[in-house]
Amino acid sequence: MTRLFNEPSAFADEMIEGFVASHGRWVRRVPGGVARSTRSTPGSVALVIGGGSGHYPAFAGLVGQGLAHGAAMGNLFASPSAQQVYNVAKAADNGGGILLGYGNYAGDVLHFTQAQDKLRAEGIDCRSIAVTDDISSAPLAEKHKRRGIAGDLTVFKVAAAAAEAGYPLDAVVGIAERANERTRSFGVAFTGCTLPGAPEPLFTVPAGRMAVGMGIHGEPGIGETGIPTADELAELLVKDLLAEVPDGLQIQGARVVPILNGLGSVKYEELFVLYRRVAQLLAEAGIIAVDPQVGELVTSFDMAGTSLTLFWLDPELEQLWLAPADAPAFRRGAVTAEALDADELTAAAEQLTVIPDASDESKASATAVLAALHAAKAVIDANVAELGRIDAIAGDGDHGIGMERGIHAATAAAADAVERGAGAGTVLELAADAWADKAGGTSGALWGMALRAVGHAVGNTERPTAQAVAAGVAEAKRSIMDFGKAKVGDKTLVDVLAPFSDALTAAVTDGSRLRDAWGTAAAVAEQAAEATATLLPLMGRARPHAEKSLGTPDAGAVSMALIIRAIHNTLTDTTVTTLLKENA
Template identity: 90%
Template structure:
């Protein structure tokens, strides 16, 4: 369990602050994470890595000469927001483009892709590499669906060395892809991990048993077995990894980097005992071990477990792997590291958003938008534990925490915008940015997109109508399904959003007022959320454990149904009707101070 913390919600920020204070030789704090505190060669590609906190030494510990130029750091087990990734990339850019590296998780893919798009729009050559080394998370035919675990290190190290050597972006990208194709990992766990302030682990393993094929975010394993001896564990790991040799390679005579990774609570001495047998098995198979790594490299907070990674080398990959590096958690050889000028160490102050002009009608509606967000926050606050319990059955158990972070940030941003005289559309847009930025993860990205779609639809000129609200929800549905690639039946929030949007639009077109249409659609949303219990997940972290979730509704679908019900209650309480432009006196929107 986690024993040392202050406020759980502040843990990640305070951790980063302490890390920078103790590792100032290598890193400096930038908005969204950390960047090198040493001079990089101008005109070279910059590698920016990242993911959720809770995995140290990944990701901050891999920033330094010969390794990453920066790391975007999300909350515990939650991907950094697109804004965080963008900020770190801007701080790290050397003038020849930025390569973004991350594990293949839905939230990371969404946020890093959004940041990539924003950087490209500014003329920066930006590419991405999603690490897919975990052989337990998808079959070989679906390698693109596999998640990234300890193989992050091999891909990041090789890509960084290529950039340091002056490779152009195309060559850096090709090298990173080849490293990813030649990296395979497999892991086990003996206990789950417990987040700061949480009363219980994200998952448990029965006494005397071992979870096989676990993830690094608290996802339970794909199977269970009795705890083996150290030698038996080594034999299991090596056997499974050697059953999937990268295309075009043979085992006999291969040169391979073995990485035996501790996940947080297994002692180094235990790992050495296991590696003793791993080394024997590799030698017996005719494999030459090159520069073995044994220790904690990609952890899962306090999880007791280990994973084995095999990185199959060629001559170029070996040279890049062995190239000098000097980062807080990974060092070899001698590198050149000059200190930055003092003025470059100063982090830019946060710039307060500009509030655009708005009509009186739109400003009068803004407090109702705030009231709806406050109601959503209250219902999620009351449901955090249950949402986490549902999510932990097949996922990582942090959905409630992530939604709580996002809604608190959204409500605070909305309150500030209302105080500064913003119109309804701007209130939603600023709330959307805050939600995505502070929540991170898949839900943060998707809810940020949803709020922004509605905010852009209602705008700051006219009083919001049923038609503009319904159009905004429909656009939210379209953009989320297009960007996240989920469809109805995949057991995601789309299974609620899609029928809710359709019902809302139909009711509005039928002449219902906003609160009447929203109320009718809310019933559909609640029924749809319940119906997800009969589905198997086809997207996200729950997919590898699909059968475990049968009979339990999707956490994202449940939270969406809770929120649309809370919004409906707010609409009724504030007497919000449809054709307000034609009957302002009848349908005055009450302002909430």
């Protein structure tokens, strides 16, 4: 279990603060994560990596000369927001283009893609590589669906070395893609992990059993078995990895980097016992082991488990893998680095957001928006534990915590914006940015998109009408379904958002006032949330847990229905409704 913490909600920020304080020779704090504190070559490609916190040395431990230029650091087990990724990328940019690298998880894909789009809109050439090394998470025919685990290291290391050597962006991307295609990993776990302040682990493995193929957030693999001896486990890992050799390669005579990774609680001495047999098996197969790595490289807090990665080299990849690097958690060879000066170290300080002009009517309506957010905050605070419990059945159990972080940040941002004279549209848009930034994960991205869509629809010139609000909700539905690719029936928040939006639009079109139309649609949302209990999840981390989730509603659908009803309660308050322009 995690023993040392203050406020659980502050753990990630305090961890980053301590990491930077103890590793200032390599990194500096920037909004959203860390960047090199040393000078990079002007005009070179910048590699920006990232993901949720809780996996150290990934990702911040890999920032330094010869490795990444920056790391976007999300909350615990939650992807960094698009704004965090963007901020880190801007701080790391050397003028030669940016490559974003991350594990293939839904939240990471959403946020890094949004950041990529924003960087491209500014004229910065930006590409992405999603690592897909975990063979247990999808069959070879669906390799694009596989998770990224300890294979992150091989892809990031060679891509970074190529960037350091002056390769142009196209070539760096090609190296990263080739490394990803030549990297295979397989892991097991003996116990789950416990987040700071949590009373119990996110997931459990039955006593005396071993989960085979489990992911680094507790995602299931291909089953369970009794705990083997170290030699038996080595034979299992090597056998399964050698059953899937990258296209065009032969086992006999192949040069391979083996990486035996500890997930948090397996001691180094145990890993050495295990690697002893791994090395024997690789040699017996005719494989030449190049620069073996044994230790903690991609962890999962205090999870007891291990994974084996095989990185199949060619001459260029081997040269890049062996190139010098100097990062807090990965060092080899001699690297010459020049520290940034004091002004450069503080150049990425956050700046106060400028508040656009707004009409008096819109400023008055911003108070109603803030009241709705406060109501949403209260209902999430009251249900955070239950949302976590529901999510733990089919996912990783962090939905309640993520929603709590998101709505708290959104409400604080909205209150500040109202205090500074913002209109309703701006209040919603700043709340959206804060929610996505602090919540992270897939739900953070989607709620950010939803609030932003409604904010754009209501604008800053008039009091929000029922038609404008309904149009904003409809746009939120469209953009979320387009971007997240979920549809009704996939057991996600879309199963609530879509029927709610349709019912709201229909009621407003029929002439209902906003509060009445919202109330009718809220009842539809609640029924839709309950109905998700009968569905099998087809998206995100819950997908592999499909059978376990039957009989339990989707956590994202439930939280959306709770917030919709809480907002309706503010609309029935005459103090609030006088601030909104109702239909006759």
